[in-house]
Amino acid sequence: MSAGGITAEPPVAAAPPPSAEPGRLGQYLTGAVFLAPALFMLGVWMVYPAVYTIIRSFFGETGFLGHWVGIANYKTLFTTSTLTTAIKNNAIWVAVVPALVTAIGLVFAVLTERVRWAVAFKTVVFLPMAISAFATGVTWRIMYQQDPSLGAINALGKTVSGIFSPAGVLSTASPSTPALQSSGGALVLKTPTHPGGVALLGLTGIAPDQVPKSSVQAVTPAPKPGDVVGTVWRDFKPGGGKPGVVEKGELGLPGVTVQLRDAAGKTVQSTKSKPDGSFDFSKVPSGSYHAAIGARTFAKPFGGFGWLGPSLIVPSLLIAYIWIWAGFAMVVIGAGLASMPRDVLEAARTDGATEWQTFRRVTVPLLAPVLSVVFVTMIINVLKVFDIVYALAPESEYAKANVIALAMYFAAFQGGGNFGVGSAIAVFLFLLVIPVLALNIRRFRREG
């Protein structure tokens, strides 16, 4: 027997009129009248566009139909690198998202059964569903910003890393002359110095507002017998000035830890510079030394992870998408849990099963139909994913983050205006969704 419950036949068969023919016709007519609006709408908004898209995919780029190109558009689809990336990315999405969303939803659903503020918790987890995917994309894009002063996630990273490796006071500074060389993050004066010598440590790349307020005009200290003296200063004045020379208008850098290293590179003395940038290592035994500023002074602040960069953009998108849909999975699975017969669970517990065994052997198998609904729905959603990628990925990473629906939009409506390739991508996407849909329909029938 035909399992479809949509046809008009069963009620007709159920009420056979005595004088069959005219009455039967009337019944058909009534059926047709009732069906007509739905059929009309389906025809205009579903069937016609679908058929037109399929036909259009065999024609060239512009015009109502353009010219016949055969399967060239489909060849383009599988040979253009941006499109193959899109297909690959969709495969990643399908492999990761439905499974994770279902798993996270299941965990949340089971846990919310046991917590006191279940409703509040559920509301919070479900809330992202109430936000449009586009708004979510924009929000996450801001949170993912690399600059810790903009992106919330990297700001958190900065706070944490600030505790373990604080940024140096002169993190942007660089040497003003090649005489000062970088070694392991520290800046070391290449020319050796001796007791009675003067070490000039000129730095540039320091914005005026980074110079401490106590700072005054830099001076070159007079040499002192037995001491190594010198100065640390902002070796810059408007126009650049003469690098390596302390000039009028150039400020000393106070509070910088200066080290005196011996020939082996070992720090023998360290001191802090004064407001005019000068420093003095007293009673230095004779020998050859190097003046240096330690690496800690120049330690770069946490620059943030490139969540939106080429290597992390796809995982970043997946996280944001799972964040949206986990709530949906939780609610659906939660409903399944609520309708689950309690006596089975009780029985399992009475028989001495642990919580994990109950979950693994009783809850999950009983929930299987619900889990598969969530899983299949997510596969379909993920195949069609568009808006979040469009909103979240920066333009420079579209090629890396591309997905099929986005590729279709760009091919057909942006730039290229190539309706042929756009249609071909749409048809390809349609073909991908069909098996999943078929699976879903078959299950509906079985359950119906």
Next chain:
Amino acid sequence: MTRTRIATVLAAAVATALLVAGLAGARTGAPAKAQQNTAVKGTITFDGIWTSSSGQPQFQSVIKAFNKLYPNVHVNYKPVGNNLPTVLATAVAGGHPPDMADIAQPGTVAQFAAQGKLKPITYAKSVIAANFAPAWQQLGTYSGKLYALVFKAANKSVVWYNVPAFKAAGVTPPKTFAQLLADAQTIKASGVPAYSIGGADGWTLTDMFENIYLRTFGAAKYDLLSQHKIPWTDPSVKTALETMAKIVGDTSNMDGGTSGALQNGFNTSVTDAFSTPPKAAMVFEADFVGGVITSSTSAKPGTGFNTFTWPSITPGPDAGAVEIGGDLFVTFRDNPAIEAFVKFLATAPAAEAWAKQGGFGTGNKNVPASIYPDAITRATEAPIGTAKSVVFDMSDEQPPAFGATTGQGEWGIFQTFLKNPSDVAGIQSQLETAAAAAYKK
């Protein structure tokens, strides 16, 4: 133009318009002495990107000026907004285009012209010749026929700089490219990165390349490259890319370094350079930067921000050439009302109606520089009318699949170049492959 790009231009237009609204108000009410023509009647449908918050009122005032001469022609302006390219492509494909439309890419105009969708505007040739330099007529000509009028133009050969940052570094606006590079090092030493690059928007990078190419090889060779008559593997492209690498390869001198530049969109690149304290000292982009500065930072014209002309690279007649982006007006139908409107749009009063409100540049040589509402607008817009050679934004001139698709084609490849500026040969071959595919269609 992408959506963002158009939005940016619009935002800029509005901001500038708002700035000068007071001024404009004081100037209205110029007497209409010209003779009225009541014989021409009809309605013109016009699809444009300008919406009520961004340019539509200004364009309506142009229509108003037209109606003083032709009171019986009704111009029905439809503010389509950012979706204009899509709406227009669909309308044309479906066979129901508007009478007139505004298109930002010559590449799209060429496509429509090749398909026979556009009507030539040969009737306006003499009016255009009387008001514009020959180069402008050339910009609207496709396979020998005049199809488009460049009504509105944006000067892209402009660099915007943070005045206090330049002062703190003790540098003045550079005249030559060598000077620019030297100044950039001085600015870096002063503690501020020199360049702010909006690399998340690929078009900011192609614009920089185009200015370098134009300044190095002149307008004639520029046109050859934009028409793909010389390949992207040409040695000239190599030279230009190597020149560009001197800027985009100077990672430590860029706002946010390379990865920051790739994530900063055009708007961020502007706000970063003009915030206090600044995160960079200069931005290489068109006249519409001014609108973004005034609307989203507190920098003031003259004391906070200013402009200089893109520095020259090779001295010669084209050292002062101007690269423009702009709006091309095209017609899909032909009747006396449309003819009258197109002819009017090519005259100085039409351009002046918008120019005096700001956010508008024109190649119309009969528009006096005094019409522009302030010094910076005058400095950026006046050269458009007086420049000896004018070229259109190259990426807009090419087939959109190559020159105007987000993350792909030229835009995407230049973003790859920003990521790794040392691989010039690889970039050249990528560009050539993508261009060849787009031109083949």
